[in-house]
Amino acid sequence: MSSAVVEVRHLTKRFGEFTAVDGISFDIRRGEILGLLGPNGAGKTTTLQMMLGLVTPTSGSIHMFGLDLQRHRGAILQQVNFSSTYMSMPYALTVEENLSIIGRLYGLSDIPRRIDDMVKKLEMAEWRHTLTRKLSSGQMTRLTLAKALLTEPKILFLDEPTASLDPDIANKIRTILLEERRASGLSILYTSHNMREMETMSDRIIFLQRGKIVAEGTAQDIVARFGQEDLEDVFLKLAREQ
Amino acid sequence: MTYHRIAALVVRHLYLYRRSLPRMMEIIYWPFLDLVVWGFITVYLATFQGQMPAVVTFLLGALILWDVLFRSQQGIAISFLEEIWARNLMNLFASPLTPNEFLAATMVMSLFKVTAVSIVMSLCAWVFYGYNVFMIGLWLMPFIVNLVLTGWIIGVLTTSLIMRFGQEAEVLAWSMVFLFQPISCVFYPLEVLPTWLKGVAWINPAAHVFEGMRGLLATHAAPLASLGWAAGLNLFYLGLVIAWFHHTFNVCKDRGSLVRVGE
Ligand SMILES: Nc1ncnc2c1ncn2[C@@H]1O[C@H](COP(=O)(O)OP(=O)(O)O)[C@@H](O)[C@H]1O
Ligand SMILES: [Mg+2]
Numbered sequence: 009m010s011s012a013v014v015e016v017r018h019l020t021k022r023f024g025e026f027t028a029v030d031g032i033s034f035d036i037r038r039g040e041i042l043g044l045l046g047p048n049g050a051g052k053t054t055t056l057q058m059m060l061g062l063v064t065p066t067s068g069s070i071h072m073f074g075l076d077l078q079r080h081r082g083a084i085l086q087q088v089n090f091s092s093t094y095m096s097m098p099y100a101l102t103v104e105e106n107l108s109i110i111g112r113l114y115g116l117s118d119i120p121r122r123i124d125d126m127v128k129k130l131e132m133a134e135w136r137h138t139l140t141r142k143l144s145s146g147q148m149t150r151l152t153l154a155k156a157l158l159t160e161p162k163i164l165f166l167d168e169p170t171a172s173l174d175p176d177i178a179n180k181i182r183t184i185l186l187e188e189r190r191a192s193g194l195s196i197l198y199t200s201h202n203m204r205e206m207e208t209m210s211d212r213i214i215f216l217q218r219g220k221i222v223a224e225g226t227a228q229d230i231v232a233r234f235g236q237e238d239l240e241d242v243f244l245k246l247a248r249e250q
Numbered sequence: 251m252t253y254h255r256i257a258a259l260v261v262r263h264l265y266l267y268r269r270s271l272p273r274m275m276e277i278i279y280w281p282f283l284d285l286v287v288w289g290f291i292t293v294y295l296a297t298f299q300g301q302m303p304a305v306v307t308f309l310l311g312a313l314i315l316w317d318v319l320f321r322s323q324q325g326i327a328i329s330f331l332e333e334i335w336a337r338n339l340m341n342l343f344a345s346p347l348t349p350n351e352f353l354a355a356t357m358v359m360s361l362f363k364v365t366a367v368s369i370v371m372s373l374c375a376w377v378f379y380g381y382n383v384f385m386i387g388l389w390l391m392p393f394i395v396n397l398v399l400t401g402w403i404i405g406v407l408t409t410s411l412i413m414r415f416g417q418e419a420e421v422l423a424w425s426m427v428f429l430f431q432p433i434s435c436v437f438y439p440l441e442v443l444p445t446w447l448k449g450v451a452w453i454n455p456a457a458h459v460f461e462g463m464r465g466l467l468a469t470h471a472a473p474l475a476s477l478g479w480a481a482g483l484n485l486f487y488l489g490l491v492i493a494w495f496h497h498t499f500n501v502c503k504d505r506g507s508l509v510r511v512g513e
Contacts, residue, residue, distance in 0.1 A: 023506060057509060060344040064503045082346040090344055098262065098336035105265050112258035113345050155341070 322401020325360025
């Protein structure tokens, strides 16, 4: 599988006695959107945090662009970005200031032009000069997404990116993500509780439960394999089996 | 170390200060108040000038220099706290930023604070009390450099403790430095300490700075020995606390607590 931009092998994370992620392996191809689905506590966030170098794996390996994350952290993270419903950005700075700091942090050229683009794309013009503390949660989510796309990453990690958005904005965000993928070959690893979203967005889905991969494939594959109506039924069936 | 990432963090803090009255007060108004209070004390003491001339001239200078150490330490610890309060650590450490670059940025902030506070205090001492801190002469520079380094040591130490123990340790950003004040011999000579404490003070670089200062004012002899000890101890401890910071950073990544500090 030579076009894999992400290769995760036997990735395990233990916190003391507790195993949060239990020997998972998967690839993400260039331009692929991989959905990470699973009930609360399944280990989705921990997996993403390990892939961002924020949490050290207990064992296993993570390669991106053929490089080992442990040894080439800087080179990899330069090409990667993330957004999460649960993160935030410095409250005392304006939206534009926050984006410009991110631009500097990643050493981007042409920062004002990139910010203009993001503001247009994510419809942020009205609150571009607003202090971040005054944003609604939906606006905050758009800002963190703008922050992630600003650096033109090759891989994007999204932890429940549309959880706090109204359906209209959530829909727009999905359109933008699909467009980024089409235009630049962006690969996305993406967690969500929204089954419909998972079905429409993901090329492939990994179902995680208690740190283990219990199902993997396209939405149709998984639904067919478990003999259910749709992904939501599969989710309920698996979640209640615990 | 990459320059643009350090600069990014510095600019981020400057944006913050530009708009924040409490933060500006911290570097302008509080040092000013500090000085005014101590200024009145020295004016009062000056009425006994016959008995204690050295005390009067030294007290304001000592206060200004102590503030150099204090603000240097705060520049590090508060810059880290700002990131915790803003829940920004995740954004920073999921970027190519390295822990050393992070520390370097807090050190630049520390230099900004020290410079601002020193200017405010020296100016006030001169305008209100006719006290010229520069009468210490060119030796003032190496003394200040050493106090800044000691401030960094305490700042990095505090930062590591906050990173490791979280919210409960945040108060250390303000109190830690006062743990070191009694053994820094800021306002009194080392010889007044009880014997056992003398030994402790002796391995504190700041004590050598203040001893050297007093020696210089009293005898006008070049304070080379004091500066040598201060610099040696400073570099040794700075290496030590930076290594410990890295260790703590790795422990936090292992426990998954790095992105949860302050929550
Ligand atoms: N730093 C940590 N220390 C101890 N346990 C943790 C830590 N981080 C996560 N966990 C535990 O690991 C499990 C997986 O958490 P998480 O990855 O956040 O799940 P998800 O994102 O799928 O809801 C949970 O049971 C959680 O309590
Ligand atoms: Mg989660």
